Amino acid sequence: MRPLSRLPLSLAGLLLAPLAAHAQTTFFGPLPYTSTADRPAEFAPIGFEIHVEDAEDGAIDARLSVNASVIGPGGLTDSVDADDGNIDGSGSNGRSLFAGAPVVVTFSSPLPVAAGLVWTDGGTPTSATFEAFDAGGVSLGTLGPIAIGDLSNLGGTDEDRFFGIAHAAGISRIRISHTSGGYEVDHITWVTLSDGIFSDGFEAP
Numbered sequence: 001m002r003p004l005s006r007l008p009l010s011l012a013g014l015l016l017a018p019l020a021a022h023a024q025t026t027f028f029g030p031l032p033y034t035s036t037a038d039r040p041a042e043f044a045p046i047g048f049e050i051h052v053e054d055a056e057d058g059a060i061d062a063r064l065s066v067n068a069s070v071i072g073p074g075g076l077t078d079s080v081d082a083d084d085g086n087i088d089g090s091g092s093n094g095r096s097l098f099a100g101a102p103v104v105v106t107f108s109s110p111l112p113v114a115a116g117l118v119w120t121d122g123g124t125p126t127s128a129t130f131e132a133f134d135a136g137g138v139s140l141g142t143l144g145p146i147a148i149g150d151l152s153n154l155g156g157t158d159e160d161r162f163f164g165i166a167h168a169a170g171i172s173r174i175r176i177s178h179t180s181g182g183y184e185v186d187h188i189t190w191v192t193l194s195d196g197i198f199s200d201g202f203e204a205p
């Protein structure tokens, strides 16, 4: 490992600042979200691999196990707004993931160090709770319940909210539940360590 003391102070600060959220268990959200640009920087620091399942290819990434099905475009679809090419207040022309029960996303190895999703529709309105679990399946805590949702199921995006967690020791699954209505989520996002960078704490010389 390259000793921190040998790094210029400014560089050390640059490396350590974005990692602060990952040094402990940190929840993110619920945050308004219309595109990946709304993902908080601290959730996915530079140098990490960021993976996003936006459902737009009609299939769910094989590294995920999700009790939901891809729906859309059209009809009652509530995609993340930008997925149809326009941030225009509607996600109807994109695709999302729909389930009739709380949505559980289970990750495969290597487990992510941060994970989240975007709640896009449910009851009108409802009260949502996000929960995450460590590598051993033990709960890392909850975010919520929080009142969420507009008065429609027709694809409006002002209501869409990102929920996430960072936990450096690994996250095995995340879950979102709410008190009424079916479930729509999108942009399941997970962050893993990337090859060659941060595997020993610092970028390779």
Ligand SMILES: [Ca+2]
Residues within 6 Å of the ligand: 080, 081, 082, 083, 084, 085, 086, 087, 088, 089, 090, 091, 092
């Ligand atoms: Ca749109």
Ligand SMILES: [Ca+2]
Residues within 6 Å of the ligand: 054, 055, 056, 079, 080, 083, 094, 095, 096, 186, 187
């Ligand atoms: Ca989508």
Ligand SMILES: [Ca+2]
Residues within 6 Å of the ligand: 078, 091, 120, 121, 155, 156, 157, 158, 159, 160
């Ligand atoms: Ca929506």
Ligand SMILES: [Ca+2]
Residues within 6 Å of the ligand: 120, 121, 122, 123, 124, 149, 150, 151, 152, 153, 154, 155, 156, 159
């Ligand atoms: Ca809605």
